[in-house]
Amino acid sequence: MRELTTDADVRAALTDPAHYSSRPMGALDRVLIGADPPDHAPVRRLVAAALRATAVPDDAMAGIAGELLTPLLERGEAEAVADLARPLAATVTAAQLGVDRAAAGDLLRFGDAVSAVADGQPPDLTAFADLDLAVARWAASRRSCPTGDGISIVVTGARGQAGLKPREVRSLVRLLVVAGIVTSARLSAVTLLAVATDRELQARVRDRPADAARVVEEALRRDPPLRFVLRQQAGGEVVACRLDEANRDPAAHPDPARFDPDRDEPHLAFGAGAHRCPGAGLARRQAKVLLQVVLARTSALSPAGDAAWDRDQHLQGPAAVPLSLTPS
Ligand code: HEM
Numbered sequence: 001m002r003e004l005t006t007d008a009d010v011r012a013a014l015t016d017p018a019h020y021s022s023r024p025m026g027a028l029d030r031v032l033i034g035a036d037p038p039d040h041a042p043v044r045r046l047v048a049a050a051l052r053a054t055a056v057p058d059d060a061m062a063g064i065a066g067e068l069l070t071p072l073l074e075r076g077e078a079e080a081v082a083d084l085a086r087p088l089a090a091t092v093t094a095a096q097l098g099v100d101r102a103a104a105g106d107l108l109r110f111g112d113a114v115s116a117v118a119d120g121q122p123p124d125l126t127a128f129a130d131l132d133l134a135v136a137r138w139a140a141s142r143r144s145c146p147t148g149d150g151i152s153i154v155v156t157g158a159r160g161q162a163g164l165k166p167r168e169v170r171s172l173v174r175l176l177v178v179a180g181i182v183t184s185a186r187l188s189a190v191t192l193l194a195v196a197t198d199r200e201l202q203a204r205v206r207d208r209p210a211d212a213a214r215v216v217e218e219a220l221r222r223d224p225p226l227r228f229v230l231r232q233q234a235g236g237e238v239v240a241c242r243l244d245e246a247n248r249d250p251a252a253h254p255d256p257a258r259f260d261p262d263r264d265e266p267h268l269a270f271g272a273g274a275h276r277c278p279g280a281g282l283a284r285r286q287a288k289v290l291l292q293v294v295l296a297r298t299s300a301l302s303p304a305g306d307a308a309w310d311r312d313q314h315l316q317g318p319a320a321v322p323l324s325l326t327p328s
Contacts, residue, residue, distance in 0.1 A: 005245035007252035013231055013241050015273035024230035024238050029175035031168045046161050048278050050153040056095045058289050064091050065293040073327045080321035085188035093180040098149025114178035119313040135173045186225035186317030188287040191216050193321045196301050209292045214261035216287045221247050224269035225317050243268045300326040
């Protein structure tokens with residue numbers, strides 16, 4: 001498969017839907033991420049309205065992160081991916097969709113199942129059947145009694161926009177589960193890892209918690225959780241737009257392997273153009289708030305062993321980040 005690897009080439013392709021169709025992304029979902037103009041924009045408006053309506057505020061996120069952290073502080077250690085990043089992402093996504101927090105564990109299982117299929121593994125049919133059943137149940141209850149949450153908006157419509165058909169709702173919720181949980185968890189984990197392994201950086205963010213946002217941005221730039229997106233050209237040729245390579249293009253990011261939170265160059269971790277990630281703000285806030293909460297409640301944070309790095313086809317990021325925590 002042909003690959004685009006520079007910042008300029010990837011940006012040009014992603015902002016030119018007339019020549020670079022999103023059709024290959026339809027393997028994940030045809031309704032939004034795999035749609036082209038003119039079908040894409042109305043669904044995008046609906047999803048943007050749903051995400052806005054259910055935005056989880058920073059203090060609510062900090063509350064969830066704090067609850068996850070309390071037992072870990074007592075133990076003095078944590079595995080940041082399984083104990084913090086993944087449950088936080090799943091709980092926030094549950095709130096965003098408007099489903100019971102108790103469903104967070106199921107959402108994690110569903111997200112993993114969708115992401116494994118995106119990497120060409122055989123589908124976990126039980127997980128898919130359970131997810132489709134759960135979505136059908138959520139959608140039916142909102143259809144009869146809309147609550148204004150994310151699922152209600154995509155089911156019933158908003159701002160003059162009709163709601164989606166059951167098949168479309170199923171596709172979209174599958175997309176949100178994988179897009180919202182699996183990627184965000186990787187971002188939170190890589191952010192914690194960056195600060196745990198760099199004392200100077202840790203001291204700086206302890207001193208100036210607002211700089212947590214800069215660490216998140218540089219984590220996104222250097223190690224974007226989603227490694228590529230696909231596009232199709234007029235002749236049918238599929239190209240991989242390599243976000244990971246573009247984010248390390250020396251023409252756009254001098255000394256690209258260096259982790260430097262003081263960079264201000266725009267990067268491509270969330271894509272570009274009409275499909276640019278509508279969950280970018282949420283993912284950034286989640287990683288920032290988690291880092292701030294962990295630093296506020298510890299006096300020291302350090303690695304307790306080597307972090308395992310996962311590089312699947314589509315996704316990359318730490319698979320496990322063992323940490324030692326000293327409560328403040
Ligand atoms: C660090 C975390 C995340 C990363 C790296 C990421 C990355 C991306 C990228 C690169 C795209 C563009 C795909 C393309 O052009 O084909 C995208 C689209 C999308 N993302 Fe995210 N995302 C993240 C978090 C989220 C979250 C938290 C949500 C939901 C709350 C979300 C929902 C979506 C949706 C619905 C789309 C499709 C948008 C469209 O096709 O118009 N993402 N994401």
